[in-house]
Amino acid sequence: MGVPHFALLAALTLMNTLDVLSTEVKDRLISWCLNRQLSGFNGRPNKPVDTCYSYWLGASLVLLEADQFINKECNHSFLMTTQDRFMGGFSKWPDYLPDPLHSYFGISGMFVINKEVDVHPALNISMRAHQHWMENCVPNLL
DSSP: OHHHHHHHHHHHHHTTOGGGSOHHHHHHHHHHHHTTBSSSBOSSTTSOOOTTHHHHHHHHHHHTTOGGGSOHHHHHHHHHHTBOTTTOSBOSSTTSOOOHHHHHHHHHHHHHHHOSSOEETTTTEEHHHHHHHHHHTHHHHO
8 A cells, every 4th residue: 555655645746736635634644654664664554564665655754744753773774684685685575585676666765765865755766867857858848
C-alpha cells in the first residue's frame, strides 16, 4: 500500500495541488506512513520491513513535510543489513541476494530521507536534473 500512497502524493505535488488534501487526511497519511516504520519500513501492517519502502514511504513523508519524524538512524541501520558488502547492492531483506530494484530504491531512500543528495522526492531525480528539465524540456512541451 505504500506505493499507491506515494503515487497519489507525487501526482498531487507535480500538479501543485497537494493542498486539496485536508489537514485531517494529511495527518492520517502521515500517521499511516510513520506506523510503517519498524526498523526500516514495511508496505502494510503485519509484513516484514523491505528495502524499497525506505524510498516509497520516506519520499511520501518528505512530500507531506513530516520527514522530521522518521527515525533516520534506525532506517539507515536496517538498510545496511540488506547491503551485500562483497558483491555490492541491496536486497529486499537481510541475508538475501541483492537485486537492481532494491539497490536503486535503497539508495534513493537514503538520499531522500537523509538529504545527502538534493533529490526531487516526487520524481526521484536530482534537483539539478529537475531544474534542467523544467528550463529546457517543459517550455518545448507547451
